[in-house]
Amino acid sequence: MPTTTSKKPRWARGIEGQRKADLGDGCYLNPILPGDYPDPSVLKDGDDYYMTHSSFDAAPGLLIWHSRDLVNWRPLGPALRKPVGTGFAVDIAKHDGRYFIYIPFMKAPWSPPLPSFANIYVIHAPSMEGPWSDPIDLGVGGLIDPGHVVGEDGHRYLFFNDGKRVRLTADGLATAGPVEDAYKAWRYPEDWITEAWSPEGPKLFRRGEYFYLVNAVGGTSGPATGHMIVAARSRSIHGPWEHCPHNPIQRTLSAEKLWWSRGHATCVEGPGGKWYMVYHGYENGYQTLGRQTLLEPIEWTADGWFRATGGDLSKPLPKPSGQAVPHGMPHSDSFMQDRLGTLWSLHASPPAEAGRVKIVDSTLTLAGKGTSPADCSPLTQQVGDRAYQFEVELELMGEATGGLLLFFDERLFLGMGIDGKRMTTYRGGKASYWPEPAPASRRLFMRITNDAQIVTMHYSLDGKAWTRHEVRSEVSGYNANTVDNLLSLRPALFATGNGSVIFRNFRYMALT
Secondary structure, eight states: OOOOSSOOOOOEEOGGGOEESBOSSSEEOSOSBOSSOOSOEEEEETTEEEEEOOOBTEESEEEEEEESSSSOOEEEEEEESSOOSEEOOOEEEEETTEEEEEEEEEOOTTSOOOSSSEEEEEEEESSTTOOOOOOEEEEEESOOOOEEEEOTTSOEEEEOGGGEEEEEOTTSSSBSSOOEEOOOOOOOOTTSOOSOOOOEEEEEEEETTEEEEEEEESOSSSSTTOOEEEEEEESSTTOOOEEOTTOOSEEOOOTTSSEEEEEEEEEEEOGGGOEEEEEEEEETTOGGGOSEEEEEEEEEOTTSOEEEOOOOTTSOEEOOOSOOOOOOOOSOBOSSSOOBTTTBEEESOOGGGGGGEEEETTEEEEEOOSSSGGGSOOEEOOOOOSEEEEEEEEEEEEEEEEEEEEEEETTEEEEEEEOSSOEEEEETTEEOSOOOOOOOOSEEEEEEEEETTEEEEEEESSSSSOEEOSOOEEOTTOSHHHHTOOOOOEEEEEEEEEEEEEEEEEEEEEOO
16 A cells, blocks of 8 residues: 555546546646556647657557647547557657657567567658558667657767667668667666666757757666666767766655656656656556656756756646646447547557457457467556446357456456356466356456455446455555566456457446
8 A cells, every 4th residue: 555655645537537637726736647658758849749658568559649738638549550569668759740759669479570679660650640650660679768869960860778879861761870879878876776777768859059868777667766867968969978967857765755766758848938857657556557657847957957846746736838638538438439549459469450359339349369368468448546447248259258357467467257157257367266156147247346456346147236256356466566567457358269259338437
């Protein structure tokens, strides 16, 4: 449970009672995007802001968000229809009127053959709303976290982790030289408690006479005090780079704080000329929600550096000026329209498997795959509330097993499934020994409640009279530090075997 010493934060409530950053009184309370939205990359485009995040094994991936005040965000849709591997931290860029997203793809069991464990690709589009190209291989291997910048020489560059960079062609769709050493990130004292050195996430921008390079170091999960934000600057994109004298710009100093492992920042000029950092962090006591998107103001000092000024992020902050767009989206789904890539995504699924999902006449039909939730590429969605409930009606077709889960990854999940003869309970990423005496049925309503890390399950034959499942679970351990995977615990629909499962009327409600 949370150990923060500050008073319990009080968020505004939006769609379905989801927590919302904009308090409606001129202030906001982090996170600006609750749930697993890590490694934010933000592009300022006139009065508009666009943001996307690492989507890892989600297909489709790279959901694009739009804002005009950096606090309220509306989803536009997925930019990445055809991932070729596990997608890590990306960078959005605009150049000569065209939009680019540079993506590192990691080898995955489901991916096509890739030459390196990490491979840099790019997609491009005439608008942030698309249409986006298929991924183009830049031929750069072994590096992650591309950061795009245009130098004072007019050439385009990508910077990477571990101080590397490569020059790009004028169209940004190929390299124009070898990968080379470009900078060395600031090194923290050896006695600091971190996960790992891990210099990564370079984000570059130009302000006045300087280029600024903002890095993450210290490892992205692990100890609460590990991940941090550091900065360097240079008058030339070719260096030399000078470390900020008050590094780190931001770091969690105690596990008593509300937000842990804060890092991977994009600096952006907000409405009215004030500047902000957008970065991610884990919520104390709720690491199951993944790395959430945070917004912190910064100020420029007389010596040309910047400092973080948000203080205690468990308290409200003045909201940036700018027009608020409608924030968020419903997590409930009546399956009247295709929301694949916006609300739902298939986990660890090759692009060709999108055909497993069919939406017709207010139903979602998911074709069976594999033999258990571990190998079936379930259909998942992100959530960002501390307490919530979701339910769905399902019906089996053919020799299928289907059900409802809270799914972290193929090694860690819990929930329930039916095959027409019996119910199987899942806990800890496997079928449980517990034989729940649910009635044999090919049609069932299922409900899962996660109330501050305590999960209770219910089932019903008619959606009116509900039976409480005999087993409850405490799930705070379903997080990245348990299985070394940077994901979150999220609602999921699954179908296995030779057949399919029809789902109707998925309903979500945040609990207060």
